[in-house]
Amino acid sequence: MMAFWIGTVLLLAVSCILIIYPLFNPKEIDEATQRDDLNKAFFKDRLEELDSEDQAGIVNNKEDLVTDLKQLLLDDIPTSKTQVKAGAEKVKWMAIPIVIFMAAMSYGMYAMYGAQTKVADWAKVESNLPELSKKLMNPEGVQLTDQEMNDLTLGLRTRLQLTPDDATGWVLLGRIGLANRDVETAIGALTKADNLTPNNPDIMLSLSQALLFSGDQADLDKAKNMLDYLMQQPQVDLRVYSLLAFKAYNDGNYVEAIKYWKGLQAQIGEDDSRYAMLERSINTAQRELDLQANPQSQQHQGTPVKVTISLSPEVEVPKSGVLIVSIHSADGSPMPVAAARYPLTKFPVTVVLDDSNSMIESRKLSSLSDIMVRARIDTDGNVSTRDNDWHGESLPIHLGDDAVVSIDKKY
Known part of the structure; x- marks a missing residue:
């Protein structure tokens, strides 16, 4: 658990560094240098143009124009390094609210949508x-x-x-x-x-x-x-x-x-x-x-199973739904050997299942020696879905004995 939180702190720290680093390395000085180089290049090109115009006799006051050009170059020089540094210091103060904002956003979003409870x-x-x-x-x-x-x-x-x-x-x-x-x-x-x-x-x-x-x-x-x-x-x-x-x-x-x-x-x-x-x-x-x-020697009669089903006090019987009772082999196999549906009535209720309720013709209920019984209140009519259904099961019993089931668990 501690390793998880240490990992999140490290990730947050790396993210903050990547965002804050440019604030401590402002580009103002580089931009001023680039502008100065551009002005020098412009000054040099303009001098060459004046030389060409002077030779062509287009201008008469070349020296005055050169003087004005130099003055323009001087006027476009950045005010001072002190002012640039002061501006950079103001930007650096943004680092504190940025760190606070990122920490609040990261842990806030995790608290809302993360799996901290499961962790x-x-x-x-x-x-x-x-x-x-x-x-x-x-x-x-x-x-x-x-x-x-x-x-x-x-x-x-x-x-x-x-x-x-x-x-x-x-x-x-x-x-x-x-x-x-x-x-x-x-x-x-x-x-x-x-x-x-x-x-x-x-x-x-x-x-x-x-x-x-x-x-x-x-x-x-x-x-x-x-x-x-x-x-x-x-x-x-x-x-x-x-x-x-x-x-x-x-x-x-x-x-x-x-x-x-x-x-x-x-x-x-x-x-x-x-x-x-x-x-x-x-x-x-x-x-x-x-x-x-000798299949003809006797008619194979199924042994009926009598099941009494009760509810625990916390179970609320839905207004609509059915009671599903299934009989399984005593090992608790999920596949039922026999099953039946009944309408929801007043509990406790007693039902009887026999070979007529067998799921597969080749495997009758009476072929088992020991069984267990499960009961479930199905709320949506779909046997394959069990969400929020109440259910219970009996202890393993011998075929022919009466079964008792208490519905007291919820999926």
Whole structure:
């Protein structure tokens, strides 16, 4: 921050010097010299003319004319150097108001149209980076607000510009990107960290998770290769099983998804609270597998999702608009699997979505095992615009459980 203001002062000083310098080096003396030289040249030319006229007998009083010409030359000499110097001193006093005017104009225009507030916030965020990082890593699970997450991202980006070889910083930025569902940032940061510390299992696991959220097939293949590599290690992180099952299920490879989920069950044991959730995921995959084997054996009925939506006290319901409810996979993918619009009524309100609300025919709502629900009050009727819309989302739940959403955030 200090460097910024020092830089502005230096630029202003250079500008003032370029404007004021001519005032301390006035041109009056040079102009007087030029006029004197011009008069001498004129005097010399006029003498030559008089000589020619005298020889031609045109003039009779040549000496008198020469005397008058000399007198005119003397009369046109500048009054005195003292007067010239006094005039220059008066001009020099203009330097002070010019400097004041330039400083007032420069900083005044910057105050009106510049980004001094953003610059100050940027400096503040950078100074708060250690505190925000400590809060993020707090084992008590203190949740950062959306603004704190944005500040932490900005601070990390700034710090990494100065220390680009800080692998830990890149990992932290990548994980923040994952938490914010910013896939591009997550992949870029974690790829940088992986290049700095190759074959680090923890970094590879985070990177593979980010790559699985990408729609690019090359990224998906890379994630699969990394997870297969991690699966061959002596100590396998339980998240590897989960990510491999997730990839297999999304690819429609239900046999492999069941294999990995059962492998994860064997690792955690029946006493773990996650065991029952994994069992439901296995049952869902098994139903899809049975349907693939014999499509006519049963009519695939969708499981309805009951959603109760409430508003926080600060939300003002607009006079016009709609309520948009969307269901996503539990990983928080931005692309909804099912969605529906409802008129704005009195809150809280309860709605039900099922397979008829699926966005894509080939991917039904009932094909998911775990979901999350988002709700938004859309004010302009355009789904693609979200400015100033209020929204909220549920915690991840199992398909078939009731969802509860509180609309309490504003874009």
